[in-house]
Amino acid sequence: MNRVLGDKRAILVLLGPALLVYSLVMLAPMLWSLGYTMFSGSVITGFSWAGTKNFSTLLHDPAARAALVFTLKYAVVVTVGQVAVGYLLSLLYVFFLRRASGLIRTLVFFPVVLPTVAVALLFQKFFEFAPQTGPVNSLLEALGMHGVDWFGSAGTAFVVIAVMDIWRSMGFYAVLLYAGLVDIPEEVLESARIDGASGTRLVRSIVLPLSLPVLVSSIIFSINGTLKVFDSIYALTGGGPGSGSTPLTLLMYRTSFFYGDYGYGATIAFGLTLLSLVVTLFIFRANRRDVTEA
Amino acid sequence: MTTTTVATRRGPAPARTHRSTRRHLRRIPLYILVTLLLVVMVYPLVWILLGSFKTQDEFLNNPTWALPHSFFNVSNYGDAWSSIALYLRNSVLAVFPALALVIVLGTAAGYALEVMVFRGRSRVLMVFLAGIMIPGQMILLPLFTVYFKLHLNSTLWPLIITYTATGLPLTVFMMATYFRSIPREVFEASTLDGASAIRSFWSIGFPMMRSAVFTIALVQFFFLWNDLLIALTFTTQDDLRTVQVGLLNFTGQFGTVDYGPTFAAICINMLLVLGLYIFMNQRVMRGLSAGAVKG
Numbered sequence: 001m002n003r004v005l006g007d008k009r010a011i012l013v014l015l016g017p018a019l020l021v022y023s024l025v026m027l028a029p030m031l032w033s034l035g036y037t038m039f040s041g042s043v044i045t046g047f048s049w050a051g052t053k054n055f056s057t058l059l060h061d062p063a064a065r066a067a068l069v070f071t072l073k074y075a076v077v078v079t080v081g082q083v084a085v086g087y088l089l090s091l092l093y094v095f096f097l098r099r100a101s102g103l104i105r106t107l108v109f110f111p112v113v114l115p116t117v118a119v120a121l122l123f124q125k126f127f128e129f130a131p132q133t134g135p136v137n138s139l140l141e142a143l144g145m146h147g148v149d150w151f152g153s154a155g156t157a158f159v160v161i162a163v164m165d166i167w168r169s170m171g172f173y174a175v176l177l178y179a180g181l182v183d184i185p186e187e188v189l190e191s192a193r194i195d196g197a198s199g200t201r202l203v204r205s206i207v208l209p210l211s212l213p214v215l216v217s218s219i220i221f222s223i224n225g226t227l228k229v230f231d232s233i234y235a236l237t238g239g240g241p242g243s244g245s246t247p248l249t250l251l252m253y254r255t256s257f258f259y260g261d262y263g264y265g266a267t268i269a270f271g272l273t274l275l276s277l278v279v280t281l282f283i284f285r286a287n288r289r290d291v292t293e294a
Numbered sequence: 295m296t297t298t299t300v301a302t303r304r305g306p307a308p309a310r311t312h313r314s315t316r317r318h319l320r321r322i323p324l325y326i327l328v329t330l331l332l333v334v335m336v337y338p339l340v341w342i343l344l345g346s347f348k349t350q351d352e353f354l355n356n357p358t359w360a361l362p363h364s365f366f367n368v369s370n371y372g373d374a375w376s377s378i379a380l381y382l383r384n385s386v387l388a389v390f391p392a393l394a395l396v397i398v399l400g401t402a403a404g405y406a407l408e409v410m411v412f413r414g415r416s417r418v419l420m421v422f423l424a425g426i427m428i429p430g431q432m433i434l435l436p437l438f439t440v441y442f443k444l445h446l447n448s449t450l451w452p453l454i455i456t457y458t459a460t461g462l463p464l465t466v467f468m469m470a471t472y473f474r475s476i477p478r479e480v481f482e483a484s485t486l487d488g489a490s491a492i493r494s495f496w497s498i499g500f501p502m503m504r505s506a507v508f509t510i511a512l513v514q515f516f517f518l519w520n521d522l523l524i525a526l527t528f529t530t531q532d533d534l535r536t537v538q539v540g541l542l543n544f545t546g547q548f549g550t551v552d553y554g555p556t557f558a559a560i561c562i563n564m565l566l567v568l569g570l571y572i573f574m575n576q577r578v579m580r581g582l583s584a585g586a587v588k589g
Contacts, residue, residue: 014491104328114567
């Protein structure tokens with residue numbers, strides 16, 4: 001039997017193609033990309049040796065610093081927003097809507113599967129200032145305030161980006177965290193209620209600690225996505241105004257394909273990979289220590 | 295209303311009615327909150343749908359929340375469709391072959407890594423897993439170089455190949471997890487009956503995984519269909535654009551000038567997904583969150 005299930009030829013036939021495609025199209029390019037960090041130029045202009053120049057540029061480039069700051073700001077705000085709103089929603093589902101939550105859960109989840117480009121264009125029109133006054137500015141005007149040119153400055157553009165990405169994905173985190181909350185045994189909640197815990201106290205002392213593992217994996221998942229944000233910002237603001245909303249991914253894209261500098265582009269991509277690795281490990285570690293202390 | 299009529303007829307009821315009214319009163323902020331939530335989620339979508347029936351004149355002269363004059367004004371859709379149709383075709387031609395490859399290769403690899411016995415299989419699984427972490431930007435430049443050198447840039451092959459590879463890590467990992475839940479005895483029995491390893495994969499493993507395969511296909515479909523980065527990088531010609539890249543370009547062309555067709559194009563892109571979601575929403579939600587927890 002083990003002779004059959006350990007058949008080398010069968011393993012090769014089953015595993016070989018996937019491993020081959022994966023190695024050729026993902027692993028090899030990754031290593032190749034690391035090699036690019038020591039060159040400058042592009043496939044069209046040809047490459048020349050650059051040594052560690054790209055790395056020293058990365059450390060002193062004001063555009064890279066601005067992009068790093070934007071990436072971190074976006075990642076922190078949107079991760080906290082997604083997970084916090086998602087958690088509130090999941091509490092709403094479990095403790096207030098209970099059985100009736102199915103329809104609302106499905107509805108709030110829907111934007112998750114919508115094409116990012118479509119949602120971004122929708123928000124562009126929704127927050128429009130001129131020539132058509134979009135619903136948001138119309139509402140502001142109806143309330144006696146002035147309309148805002150949302151995409152006219154980096155600060156307000158950031159607000160729209162954050163609102164859009166939280167709107168788009170809160171339903172996802174709500175469902176993820178909902179699954180964690182449903183797993184909390186009813187007896188635990190019941191005995192806490194008998195002991196007199198209710199409302200916020202119940203959430204803080206019982207529900208929150210017990211759903212911490214799901215919460216942490218949500219945060220890790222979310223921060224990994226937000227550090228790599230590209231689609232939504234590219235489609236919504238294109239990184240503008242100027243380069244006021246340009247994250248590292250977009251800077252990498254521009255450097256490589258608009259300015260034809262593959263070497264520096266690859267260096268930025270490498271920096272980004274390192275950043276998400278470090279952040280993930282950091283959250284992982286911080287969380288593990290908490291658990292052992294408790 | 296009905297509770298009051300019941301209350302007048304029965305003796306002990308008033309107290310109960312009183313309590314339940316109070317309970318309902320206490321829950322009013324909550325109802326408002328839920329209503330607000332629904333408005334925030336649904337209104338943008340309804341607004342864009344209503345807009346797709348409006349004429350340019352209505353866009354510029356009527357308030358933005360006004361209903362369209364006529365729901366039978368589908369000329370916007372005609373305008374949008376004439377350019378979106380090609381993009382849709384490209385998306386279909388790039389996504390579905392890649393999807394089929396991802397499923398077949400990924401399921402076979404998941405089976406090999408979980409059911410078959412050989413040294414180093416957990417290490418191979420880890421190698422696949424590492425692919426989930428790699429940002430797309432890390433592989434774009436070398437791939438672009440290769441596709442350029444091979445003159446594949448004027449075809450859809452770069453998209454099919456790249457989509458297949460980027461879809462594999464999650465698929466392999468999820469399939470391995472699903473195969474773990476099937477008792478080993480099933481495969482051992484089939485080998486005792488004389489089936490080869492590949493035969494028991496095709497005749498036993500794959501059919502048993504039908505539901506899981508369908509879920510993963512659905513999840514991967516959304517990832518690939520909604521992709522922007524890869525399509526943007528590897529399609530350099532207008533007639534090769536996928537629907538997402540095409541839509542971005544579309545607003546560049548009509549954008550501020552012509553609202554109706556833009557709104558209609560956004561709606562076409564959304565309605566397709568909506569159609570799929572209406573029938574499969576439970577499966578989609580389960581599949582996507584399973585992929586997240588494990589990823």
